Amino acid sequence: MNASREVVAILGGTGKEGQGLALRFAARGRPVILGSREAEKGRRIAEELNARLSSNLVTGNTNFEAARDGAVILSTLPYLGHLETATELRDSLAGKLVVTATIRWPPGLDGLPSAAEDLARALDGSTRVAAAFQTVSASSLKKLEGEPEDVLVFADSLDTRREAIVLVDSTGLRGIEGGSLEKTRVAEALTGVLLGINKAYGVKSTGIRITGLP
């Protein structure tokens, strides 16, 4: 089975970040389920994305059905409530790769854990948790062929990082080995700096590129 054809479920997928990711997967031929609190909202936004792409690869449903039916899980759940939702979905997430883009807010210079670390703790070893897309804005995601941008990928096991990097690469961005899940704090804090840069320069969506790689 071609891994890149596995269904990606996006929890909280009707938000801007989730929509941007769904567009990128579907534009590259991959089926996506948008999870939402309300199935109807999930379906409506899925149809909007399909119309934009002239495709039928995006479907919408509740977060519960999305978690159950997705082979791979991306979370763009908002920080407020992300742990409660993930905990409710625990059985459906067990054994799967869960890549979270959720950012602790306000982001951290203060020694507190990142949203990704909290998620891994809440799921308690039953899933492979990675963090990615923290620094990538929704509007960068929606520009399907924008300026090359990198995505720092964090997880405690090298295998999980590699698996998540394959997922990131399949969106057309470049996944970079960022290190252990704890270092997601750096990506969260960097996102705070990028938002300040947006404001200082009057732009909407700065991101990062790692220089010096082969």
Add this chain to the structure above:
Amino acid sequence: MNASREVVAILGGTGKEGQGLALRFAARGRPVILGSREAEKGRRIAEELNARLSSNLVTGNTNFEAARDGAVILSTLPYLGHLETATELRDSLAGKLVVTATIRWPPGLDGLPSAAEDLARALDGSTRVAAAFQTVSASSLKKLEGEPEDVLVFADSLDTRREAIVLVDSTGLRGIEGGSLEKTRVAEALTGVLLGINKAYGVKSTGIRITGLP
């Protein structure tokens, strides 16, 4: 007077980072004083850099003389002892722009202040303190025409940030408005992530580029 011809003094300038910065300034026609604990070492390394550039723009001296004679100050002092040295030089630094590249080690996910914040506190309002070059490796600096790389610049006042950005830009790198001095913690922690990336990819000098700017 052309500001870009003002003498730059680099405290701790005989280390690799200081040498890389000195090369970049002198290669663009700007006089540099390398400060060192030993004047003799400063002079020797200044001569090596002059030989490499076929120039006579680099001189070497003690940190004390460098701080006194520099119009603008860059600090690449090692973390261990940087505050003691800066405190000793306090009178010479008063009223000047001091841009520090020093990184707290190990860099921080823990809520502790950055080296730059400590420096500003030690100098107690008598100088304009900015932070820059945290994420830039010495080997990137030594490649005078390497891959374009950005430098996050932090200071508590907008005027100081702008002044420091002009200094950074004059090295051929691009200075970016990073925000208040406290955010230097993010650049320090990001440097820790970059060192992990170097290791993961078997390279020597990754850095960052900010995407999405005009």
